[in-house]
Each structure stands twice: as structure tokens, then as C-alpha cells.
Amino acid sequence: MKIIEACHLTKKFGELTAVEDLSLTVEQGEVLGFLGPNGAGKTTTIRMLSGIISPTSGYAWIGDYRTDGEIEHLHESIGLLTETPGFYEKLSARRNLEFFAGFYPNIEIKARVEKYLKTMGLWERRQSRVGTFSKGMKQRLALARALLHEPKVLFLDEPTAGLDPEAAREVRELVKKLSSEGRTIFLSTHNLTEAEQLCHRIAVIRTKLLAVDSGQNLRHRFFRREAVIRLDNPGGTVVEAVKKLAFVEDLREEADRLVLVLSEPDKNRPELVNAIVGAGGRILEVSEREHPLEEIYLKLMREEK
Amino acid sequence: MSRKRIINVLLKEWQFLFTDINSVLLVTLVPLLIVGQLILYVWLGATFAGESALNINIFQNALANLQSATPTVAALSGSEQFQVLLLSQFNLFMLLIPLMIAVSVATFSIVDEKLSGSLEALLATPVKTWELLLGKALAGAIPALMVTWICAGVFLLAVAIMGWGYLLGMVVTPVWFISLFLFTPAVTVLSFLLGVIGSSRARDAKGAQNLVVFVVLPVLALITIQVTGIIWFTTLSALLLALGIVLADVIVLRIAVRLFQRESIIVQWR
Numbered sequence: 001m002k003i004i005e006a007c008h009l010t011k012k013f014g015e016l017t018a019v020e021d022l023s024l025t026v027e028q029g030e031v032l033g034f035l036g037p038n039g040a041g042k043t044t045t046i047r048m049l050s051g052i053i054s055p056t057s058g059y060a061w062i063g064d065y066r067t068d069g070e071i072e073h074l075h076e077s078i079g080l081l082t083e084t085p086g087f088y089e090k091l092s093a094r095r096n097l098e099f100f101a102g103f104y105p106n107i108e109i110k111a112r113v114e115k116y117l118k119t120m121g122l123w124e125r126r127q128s129r130v131g132t133f134s135k136g137m138k139q140r141l142a143l144a145r146a147l148l149h150e151p152k153v154l155f156l157d158e159p160t161a162g163l164d165p166e167a168a169r170e171v172r173e174l175v176k177k178l179s180s181e182g183r184t185i186f187l188s189t190h191n192l193t194e195a196e197q198l199c200h201r202i203a204v205i206r207t208k209l210l211a212v213d214s215g216q217n218l219r220h221r222f223f224r225r226e227a228v229i230r231l232d233n234p235g236g237t238v239v240e241a242v243k244k245l246a247f248v249e250d251l252r253e254e255a256d257r258l259v260l261v262l263s264e265p266d267k268n269r270p271e272l273v274n275a276i277v278g279a280g281g282r283i284l285e286v287s288e289r290e291h292p293l294e295e296i297y298l299k300l301m302r303e304e305k
Numbered sequence: 306m307s308r309k310r311i312i313n314v315l316l317k318e319w320q321f322l323f324t325d326i327n328s329v330l331l332v333t334l335v336p337l338l339i340v341g342q343l344i345l346y347v348w349l350g351a352t353f354a355g356e357s358a359l360n361i362n363i364f365q366n367a368l369a370n371l372q373s374a375t376p377t378v379a380a381l382s383g384s385e386q387f388q389v390l391l392l393s394q395f396n397l398f399m400l401l402i403p404l405m406i407a408v409s410v411a412t413f414s415i416v417d418e419k420l421s422g423s424l425e426a427l428l429a430t431p432v433k434t435w436e437l438l439l440g441k442a443l444a445g446a447i448p449a450l451m452v453t454w455i456c457a458g459v460f461l462l463a464v465a466i467m468g469w470g471y472l473l474g475m476v477v478t479p480v481w482f483i484s485l486f487l488f489t490p491a492v493t494v495l496s497f498l499l500g501v502i503g504s505s506r507a508r509d510a511k512g513a514q515n516l517v518v519f520v521v522l523p524v525l526a527l528i529t530i531q532v533t534g535i536i537w538f539t540t541l542s543a544l545l546l547a548l549g550i551v552l553a554d555v556i557v558l559r560i561a562v563r564l565f566q567r568e569s570i571i572v573q574w575r
């Protein structure tokens with residue numbers, strides 16, 4: 001079931017087009033990575049989807065609500081982690097959350113605040129002013145704020161940007177946990193590893209949407225799969241035998257390895273192995289070369305220029 | 306639900322206001338300084354200027370106006386008439402108190418949220434623009450008016466202690482009540498709204514607070530034209546002016562809500 005549906009969203013700031021004709025959908029329970037370099041329009045898209053700014057053209061649905069309709073109800077069903085945490089630094093962590101919780105109908109404010117301070121490991125520090133918190137703690141508090149009203153959809157705008165590795169890891173763990181609870185998450189990031197670790201699908205954006213797919217599918221779309229055979233006895237006879245196989249489209253030798261492109265990788269691999277063994281090859285390892293997502297990303301960026 | 310959200314904003318603003326020493330000083334010390342200054346002026350004027358001030362041309366018209374508005378004044382001695390004239394200005398001077406408080410509180414409360422980024426998180430909640438503005442308006446206006454009324458009381462008390470109690474009957478007229486309880490609240494709301502407009506456009510609190518000039522100047526102008534006798538507020542004209550300002554409030558509120566477009570307020574902070 002679709003829970004986010006963006007229809008031709010475009011946002012212009014004067015002359016500058018920040019987001020152009022963006023259409024995509026996110027399924028319930030899915031974690032969508034929204035990947036793009038700085039200035040790609042990630043934050044602008046999230047602001048449009050969460051009804052904070054209005055698009056120049058286009059619209060979006062979040063569940064049953066349209067971004068140009070009853071925004072109040074839309075806001076009841078989303079949680080937003082903004083790019084900068086943004087708290088009242090002079091007030092305590094607990095008071096901050098109580099204030100934000102106070103805008104949602106039908107929630108038991110004290111209980112919710114306690115629950116999420118505990119979830120985020122901040123209960124002990126509930127009385128401290130937010131101004132005394134580290135970046136990582138503020139980020140966890142901001143996550144607590146985004147979750148208070150238990151929204152259907154979570155928008156996370158670069159949740160680990162600017163955090164030290166330890167704090168970033170903690171935040172990623174929390175995101176994984178939220179995802180395992182079945183929440184729909186729209187996560188913007190410029191960190192490829194993060195996108196790959198956390199997201200079911202990745203949308204690559206640079207003003208326009210360049211691609212949307214799972215990391216695996218993106219790999220297959222942009223790079224041909226390569227089988228890698230490591231041999232104990234690399235050399236002529238084996239290579240000759242392999243070259244004769246009809247389904248081998250390309251062959252390279254790299255030290256003790258043969259790197260091959262096969263017409264139908266999953267089907268051809270057993271035959272390939274047979275042929276090599278038949279030619280006296282002693283196979284140490286058969287694997288498939290994984291192209292780092294980075295290469296795909298860079299390729300997309302280059303094509304765009 | 307709206308009421309709950311407005312109160313939520315209001316209480317947060319107050320907590321914020323009263324944990325900030327500058328704001329507390331603004332709301333307590335500044336008004337007292339203004340009142341102290343007024344009392345000093347009245348005392349200086351009455352003690353040193355006395356009868357001779359009556360011969361100054363610019364006061365002649367004002368005195369004539371005063372006498373026609375409050376005929377009993379004519380029976381007083383020259384220096385007493387002058388005192389009544391000075392004391393009658395005080396309610397306009399008192400306007401400075403809510404003006405300064407409202408503008409400062411309004412601009413700080415919005416510019417702060419813009420700069421800290423809390424505004425964006427706030428706009429993602431179900432709060433509506435008018436609820437947010439009204440909550441903030443009340444948070445500024447309520448203490449500002451309370452303080453103003455307390456100051457008015459302090460002023461009257463001080464005047465009585467200085468032995469001029471018998472003149473107060475000529476100062477505390479219907480115009481005085483209209484001014485303090487109708488005109489002042491209306492002007493307070495107006496200056497708050499101007500503060501909101503300023504801060505939804507300005508990049509920092511300082512820029513927004515330059516607006517203070519635009520609300521303080523008209524008040525000073527009002528005092529000048531009254532002291533120099535160009536106009537004198539009768540009950541009717543004071544009432545009309547107050548109603549005019551209430552009308553301006555409604556118009557400016559609409560402008561403020563429009564200018565406080567969620568969009569522009571986030572866009573402008575970059």
C-alpha cells in the first residue's frame with residue numbers, strides 16, 4: 001500500500017529550481033533512502049512532503065491527506081527530524097518534548113514523553129537543559145520528538161550528518177529498530193553506506209530524480225554482473241577452454257583471477273565451473289564482483305552533467 | 306483544540322521569557338524607569354518652571370484646550386494648571402511601556418525560533434499559524450498590559466504622595482480610562498503585530514527591533530501635538546482614535562498572518 005505519493009513536485013526559489021518534477025511513491029513499512037549531494041534538493045523535498053513549504057507546482061499525498069489540503073491532519077500523521085535539531089536550549093529535555101507533544105490531539109503527554117526519553121536513552125538527563133546536550137544527544141532527542149505522536153510516516157533529514165562515528169552508529173541502530181517495527185521512513189542522506197545499510201530502496205536525486213531502486217537492482221542496471229574465479233593454477237589451457245564457451249561475453253585475467261561477464265550469470269555459472277574443472281583448473285573460489293554503490297552514484301552524477 | 310494549542314504556546318513563551326534575565330529586566334525595570342522618569346519630569350516642571358512656563362507660547366494653546374475639556378482647571382493657580390497639563394500627558398507616555406515590551410518580546414520570540422531551527426519543527430506539528438501568532442501575542446501582551454496598569458497605579462500613588470492628590474480628579478478623566486484600557490491594549494497588539502511582521506522579514510533580532518522606532522515615534526509625535534495644543538483628546542476623539550487602532554489591529558493581523566507564511570519564515574533564515 002502506498003503511503004507517500006509525490007506527483008510532479010517542483011520547487012523554484014526565484015530563478016533557481018531546487019526540485020524539478022519529482023514523482024515517486026513509498027510503500028507502507030518501507031525505508032526509502034533519498035540520496036543526493038549537498039544542494040540536491042533533499043531538504044526542500046522533505047519540506048514539501050511534510051507540508052511545511054508549498055511546492056511551486058505539483059502536490060503529494062501522505063496517507064489520506066494531500067499537502068495542499070487539511071495540513072493539520074497531515075501533520076498529525078507525520079514525524080519530522082529536521083536537518084538541525086532545533087530545540088529551546090534553555091528549557092529541559094522533558095519540557096521541550098512536553099511542549100511539542102502538546103500540539104497533538106488525544107495523547108497522554110507525560111507518558112509519551114517518558115516512553116520516548118527512555119527509548120532514546122535520555123531519561124536520566126530529562127531535567128537537563130538541552131543547551132548542555134552533545135550533538136548526538138540532541139539528535140536522539142529530536143528523534144524522540146519526531147516519534148512522540150507515533151506517526152505513520154517519519155521523515156529523517158540527514159539523521160547522522162555532523163555526528164561522530166559512535167553517535168552516528170547509535171542513530172543508525174535506532175533507525176534500524178524503527179524500521180523493524182514496520183514504520184515507513186523517508187531518509188535523506190548523502191552517505192552511500194548509510195543508504196545501503198538502512199534502506200530498502202534508494203532514490204538518487206539531483207534537482208531531478210535520477211533513479212529509484214534497491215541497491216542490488218541499481219548495481220545490475222548500471223553495471224554488468226561479473227563472475228570472479230580464483231585459480232590455484234591460472235594459465236593458458238583454462239583460459240582457452242573458457243573462451244570457447246558461448247555464454248562468456250567478456251573475459252579478463254587479473255593475476256590469479258579470471259573476471260568474466262556471462263550472458264545469464266545464475267544459469268551459466270555451474271557450466272562455467274564444469275568447463276574450468278574439465279580443463280584442469282583448480283578452483284579456489286567463485287564469487288561475484290560487487291560494484292560499490294559509489295560507482296553507480298558517481299556515474300549518475302556524471303550522466304546528469 | 307485551538308485553545309489548548311494556544312495555551313501551550315503561551316505557557317512555553319512565559320517559561321522562556323521568565324528564565325531569561327534580560328526579558329525579566331525588560332518587563333520590570335524598564336517600565337519602572339519610565340515611570341520614575343515621568344515623576345521626575347513632573348516634579349522638575351512643577352518646581353522649577355512654575356508660573357513662568359505658562360508664558361511659553363507653545364503651552365498656551367494646550368492650556369486653552371485643557372481648560373475647555375476640563376473647565377474646573379480654570380479655577381486653579383497658574384502652576385497648578387501647568388501640573389495638570391503635565392500629568393495629563395502621562396497616559397500617552399505610558400504607552401511606551403507596552404510598546405517596548407511587545408515589540409521586544411515579539412521579535413525575540415520569533416527570531417529566536419528561526420535561528421535555533423525550532424520553528425521548523427514547530428511548523429511540522431498540527432499548530433496553525435494564527436494559533437501560534439495569537440499564543441505569542443498574548444504571551445507578550447498580557448504581561449505588558451499588566452505591567453502598564455501597575456505602573457499607572459504606581460504613578461498615581463506617587464503623585465498623591467507628592468501632595469498633588471487633589472489634582473488627580475482633573476487628570477483621571479474618561480479620556481484617561483479610554484486611553485489606558487482601550488487605546489493602550491489596541492496599540493500593544495498593533496506593536497506586537499508589527500514586531501511579528503518585522504521578524505518574519507528580518508534576519509536577526511536587531512534588525513527586527515529597529516521597528517521599535519516606527520512604533521515609538523508616532524507615540525512621541527502624539528504627545529508633542531497634544532502638548533503643543535494642536536489637538537486635544539476629548540472623550541469622543543480618544544474613543545474614535547482607539548476604535549481606529551482596533552480596526553488597524555484587525556487589518557494588520559491579516560497582513561501578519563499572510564507575511565508569516567510558513568514558507569518565507571523558513572526561507573529567510575538562510
Ligand SMILES: Nc1ncnc2c1ncn2[C@@H]1O[C@H](COP(=O)(O)OP(=O)(O)O)[C@@H](O)[C@H]1O
Nearest residue numbers: 013018037038039040041042043044045571572
Ligand atoms: N529557502 C531557500 N531560498 C533560496 N534557495 C534555497 C532555499 N532553500 C534551498 N534553496 C536552494 O535550493 C537548493 C536545494 O537545497 P536543499 O533542498 O537544502 O538541498 P539539500 O538538502 O539536498 O542539501 C540549493 O541550491 C539551495 O541553495
Ligand SMILES: [Mg+2]
Nearest residue numbers: 042043044083
Ligand atoms: Mg539538506
